[in-house]
Amino acid sequence: MDQKKMTMSNISTIGVFKDALRVSIKRPSLALFFLKTIISQKRAQRNRLKWIGKGIQVPPVMIFSITDKCNLNCKGCYNKALRIPSKNELDTAQIIDILDQARKLGIAFIVIAGGEPFVRKDFLKIIKTFPELIFLVFTNGLLIDDILLEEIKSKRNVVPVISIEGHLEQTGHRRGEGVFNHLKTVIGNLNNESIFFGTSLTVTRQNFECLTDDAFVADLIEKGCKLFFYVEYTPITEGTENWVPTTEQRKKIPGIMDRYRKKFSALFVGLPAEEEMFGGCLSAGRGFIHVNAKGDLEPCPFAPFSDVNLKDMTLKEALKSRLLKEIRKNQSMLDESEGGCSLWANRKWVETLLK
Numbered sequence: 001m002d003q004k005k006m007t008m009s010n011i012s013t014i015g016v017f018k019d020a021l022r023v024s025i026k027r028p029s030l031a032l033f034f035l036k037t038i039i040s041q042k043r044a045q046r047n048r049l050k051w052i053g054k055g056i057q058v059p060p061v062m063i064f065s066i067t068d069k070c071n072l073n074c075k076g077c078y079n080k081a082l083r084i085p086s087k088n089e090l091d092t093a094q095i096i097d098i099l100d101q102a103r104k105l106g107i108a109f110i111v112i113a114g115g116e117p118f119v120r121k122d123f124l125k126i127i128k129t130f131p132e133l134i135f136l137v138f139t140n141g142l143l144i145d146d147i148l149l150e151e152i153k154s155k156r157n158v159v160p161v162i163s164i165e166g167h168l169e170q171t172g173h174r175r176g177e178g179v180f181n182h183l184k185t186v187i188g189n190l191n192n193e194s195i196f197f198g199t200s201l202t203v204t205r206q207n208f209e210c211l212t213d214d215a216f217v218a219d220l221i222e223k224g225c226k227l228f229f230y231v232e233y234t235p236i237t238e239g240t241e242n243w244v245p246t247t248e249q250r251k252k253i254p255g256i257m258d259r260y261r262k263k264f265s266a267l268f269v270g271l272p273a274e275e276e277m278f279g280g281c282l283s284a285g286r287g288f289i290h291v292n293a294k295g296d297l298e299p300c301p302f303a304p305f306s307d308v309n310l311k312d313m314t315l316k317e318a319l320k321s322r323l324l325k326e327i328r329k330n331q332s333m334l335d336e337s338e339g340g341c342s343l344w345a346n347r348k349w350v351e352t353l354l355k
């Protein structure tokens with residue numbers, strides 16, 4: 001793919017919502033919601049194209065880590081390894097302002113991450129402001145009680161994505177005792193309320209067989225799960241290098257995702273393995289950008305490097321970041337990686353760009 005296309009791209013999210021419509025066809029109100037979403041996502045895409053035409057690389061997706069605080073202490077947590085909760089976190093008005101700027105630039109797909117997003121008591125107030133944006137909320141699920149369930153049920157544009165590591169043993173090992181059984185209840189409640197939800201599965205060398213066992217997937221689909229993220233483990237925490245899936249395992253992921261899409265009525269995404277479909281790493285604004293809890297604009301949640309902060313400038317100005325542009329211009333630097341995030345694997349190079 002030529003460098004120009006690499007630096008300025010307009011990757012579409014429409015396909016994702018067409019798949020969401022396909023797997024929701026038996027639930028008319030949900031299907032109607034996704035039909036409307038496809039129309040608003042097309043509008044957003046036209047808007048992005050306009051800005052890209054003016055030389056501003058606006059990606060379709062913003063990953064927004066709205067807090068570093070968390071009610072869990074999982075082994076190998078990338079966020080705890082990279083970021084310490086601080087008093088400088090963005091306040092409610094700043095988050096609303098950043099989302100409003102994103103909306104105006106055509107970013108209509110927001111992945112909310114953390115820390116644990118639901119520890120922020122202002123989270124739902126923020127979401128209420130943007131009924132036209134889609135929010136995928138990556139959550140450990142433990143704070144989804146009856147009150148939150150009712151709130152989520154009333155907002156179709158909020159899609160909870162529950163993090164699990166496998167069965168009781170694998171989940172307990174990383175997330176702690178009792179978490180798996182608690183999540184079984186939460187998932188049951190989400191399904192009973194007909195809420196469209198997903199799961200985020202961190203793929204390690206150790207849980208690969210479990211997560212790619214068709215019975216495991218079929219069981220989750222039986223329980224109402226409609227969206228699966230298979231995210232390769234990135235060894236940010238020292239001493240966890242042997243958690244990274246083997247080369248052989250990693251090579252299997254795209255094929256497994258394809259097979260599941262044909263076999264099951266659900267959406268499957270393998271990251272970063274399937275970024276190849278879009279010409280490689282989607283970070284630094286090609287497919288997504290990351291805003292951390294303090295407002296730094298970063299290329300990716302696994303790459304804590306930034307030369308611009310949204311407390312000091314607008315999102316439009318920040319998207320002109322020299323660091324992001326240099327990363328996009330040198331895409332080939334990110335082709336090779338031993339698994340997980342190639343920006344993290346090439347962090348020495350990224351640090352030279354900052355200098």
Ligand code: SF4
Nearest residue numbers: 070072074077115140
């Ligand atoms: S729930 Fe997420 S952010 Fe919290 S400790 Fe676990 S992996 Fe880290």
